[in-house]
Amino acid sequence: MxxxxxxxxxxxxxxxxxxxxxxxxxxxxxxxxxxxxxxxxxxxxxxxxxxxxxxxxxxxxxxxxxxxxxxxxxxxxxxxxxxxxxxxxxxxxxxxxxxxxxxxxxxxxxxxxxxxxxxVTDRTGALPLLKPMSQVAGRMSIQAGATALEKANGGRGVLLGGVPGVRPGKVAILGGGVVGFNAAQMAAGLSADVTILDRSPEVLERLAMHFEARAKTRFANAANVAECVAEADLVIGAVLVAGAAAPKLVSAAMLKTMQRGAVLVDVAIDQGGCFETSRPTTHAEPTYIVDDVVHYCVANMPGAVxxxxxxxxxxxxxxxxxxxxxxxxxxxxxxxxxxxxxxxxxxxxxxxxxxxxxxxxxxxxxxxxxx
CATH class of the missing domain: 3.40.50.720 (NAD(P)-binding Rossmann-like Domain)
Incomplete structure (x- = not known):
């Protein structure tokens, strides 16, 4: 051929x-x-x-x-x-x-x-050709979010890991799959205050066993999502429905509950995004602001590495x-x-x-x- x-x-x-x-x-x-x-x-x-x-x-x-x-x-x-x-x-x-x-x-x-x-699937139903890029994007989402949180970039001016005597940044990760797991690894490694939300009890149990005290887990019902988003400095959108459009987990109305200068990183933007206010961006102009919330929605994040x-x-x-x-x-x-x-x-x-x-x-x- x-x-x-x-x-x-x-x-x-x-x-x-x-x-x-x-x-x-x-x-x-x-x-x-x-x-x-x-x-x-x-x-x-x-x-x-x-x-x-x-x-x-x-x-x-x-x-x-x-x-x-x-x-x-x-x-x-x-x-x-x-x-x-x-x-x-x-x-x-x-x-x-x-x-x-x-x-x-x-x-x-x-x-x-x-x-x-x-x-493309494997014998477990996972997506092996998406997995390595999900691993990259999950890890990049934290460093991209950390940069967007800097005051010069429109963010709150929060250091994710904090310093002695100052609380760390709060990170809410929506989805505990490959992207969410890798994002949590990076965020926890920076000593951020990490919460992972997912709808699968099995996923939550696996994450809790892996991270122990380094990250919290919560069931992803509407009330818990709304609460975590409102409190977060950084929200990572890490949900995936194979082949289909991503569900909108964060509405435009929810942005008004968020802290001024908080950051949303939408890793699901290739599938339409999981935030209602998401639209694709590029590495040339990676962010925009809606209701004082910074949105990072680069559709080819792994292309940067x-x-x-x-x-x-x-x-x-x-x-x-x-x-x-x-x-x-x-x-x-x-x-x-x-x-x-x-x-x-x-x-x-x-x-x-x-x-x-x-x-x-x-x-x-x-x-x-x-x-």
């Missing part, structure tokens, strides 16, 4: 779909790898590194899109990239379609077969990319029901139920696509 990767063009996105090491693995399996010149510069990998791995360098993204049978990316294709997709081509990347109807419509129109990292993120992502995506390239997408998905859960668009139709329900666009079942 001819596999291509291109330079990411989303604002301040420096990751790349394939590292030189991943390109070498694909070449060793007998596949041709096409790389847009400069694609790896954000992770410190040169064109020469890719050439040494056996990849062929092409001057433009269009040249790669025109020739490749499968495109491996990181972020959802931007409008100019969606226009370069062609029928029958495989797109393997993060998509996050539920809050993005325009992208969904363009992918439907392209005729491409689109497999989304964020809905591109090298770490790219290698962590390739560790989990490469085995699937190899399987698709070796077997073709249909046989690969037939043999691996967990990879099959990643199919989101096929033959001009949405194939992931949560996305189809959210967007009310033409749909087909996975069984039909694999028949």
């Amino acid at each position: 001819i596999v291509g990767t291109v330079r990411e063009i989303k604002t301040h996105e420096y990751r790349v779909g394939l590292t030189p090491e991943s390109a070498r693995e694909l070449v060793a399996h007998g596949h041709e790898v096409l790389v847009e010149s400069g694609a790896g510069v954000g992770i410190g990998s040169s064109d020469q590194d890719y050439a040494a791995a056996g990849a062929k360098l092409l001057p433009t993204a269009k040249a790669v899109f025109d020739a490749a049978e499968m495109i491996v990316k990181v972020k959802e294709p931007q409008p100019v990239e969606r226009a370069m997709l062609h029928p029958g081509q495989i797109l393997f990347t993060y998509l996050h379609l539920a809050p993005d109807p325009e992208q969904a419509k363009d992918l439907i129109a392209s005729g491409a077969t689109c497999i989304a990292y964020e809905t 591109a090298r770490t993120s790219t290698y962590a992502l390739n560790n989990v995506t490469l085995p699937h990319a190899l399987r698709i390239a070796d077997l073709g997408w249909k046989d690969a998905l037939r043999r691996d029901p967990h990879l099959a859960a990643g199919l989101n668009v096929w033959d001009g139709k949405i194939t992931y139920p949560a996305v189809a329900e959210e967007l009310a666009l033409p749909s087909a079942t996975l069984e039909t696509a694999l028949a």
Whole structure:
């Protein structure tokens, strides 16, 4: 198979779909790898590194899109990239379609077969291709929130860890999954006053056993969420419904109960955000203020630590990319029901139920696509 990767063009996105090491693995399996010149510069990998791995360098993204049978990316294709997709081509990347109807419509129109990292599962029902970026984003959410809390950045002027004689900052983390766990690790490591809210008793028990006295846990009912948000210096939105839009846990009215200069970090912004007042931002302009509350809603947080993120992502995506390239997408998905859960668009139709329900666009079942 001819596999291509291109330079990411989303604002301040420096990751790349394939590292030189991943390109070498694909070449060793007998596949041709096409790389847009400069694609790896954000992770410190040169064109020469890719050439040494056996990849062929092409001057433009269009040249790669025109020739490749499968495109491996990181972020959802931007409008100019969606226009370069062609029928029958495989797109393997993060998509996050539920809050993005325009992208969904363009992918439907392209005729491409689109497999989304964020809905691939494992035998436990977890999301292994989302996990490493959730780990990165969870950890980054605390350092981003700590920076936003500085007075010069619009925040309350609170140091999360406090100092002797001065109380630490209060951190409320909504969601105890991978993002929430990693955010709590970082916040607790800074000696902040941490509370994690979740609706699963099993998750709360696991978190309580892990953190012991370093973090508190509370059941995420409406009253507890409202109380913790009102008291917090920093709120981390870490909820996820696989493939679907994130639930709005913090309403616009709740902002009026918050402290002036408090900070909201919405890690769920890729799925529409879990705060009613959230809107996507970029690393160029990461924050904005509503009702004296600072909002940090960068949609590609891990892009800021591109090298770490790219290698962590390739560790989990490469085995699937190899399987698709070796077997073709249909046989690969037939043999691996967990990879099959990643199919989101096929033959001009949405194939992931949560996305189809959210967007009310033409749909087909996975069984039909694999028949």
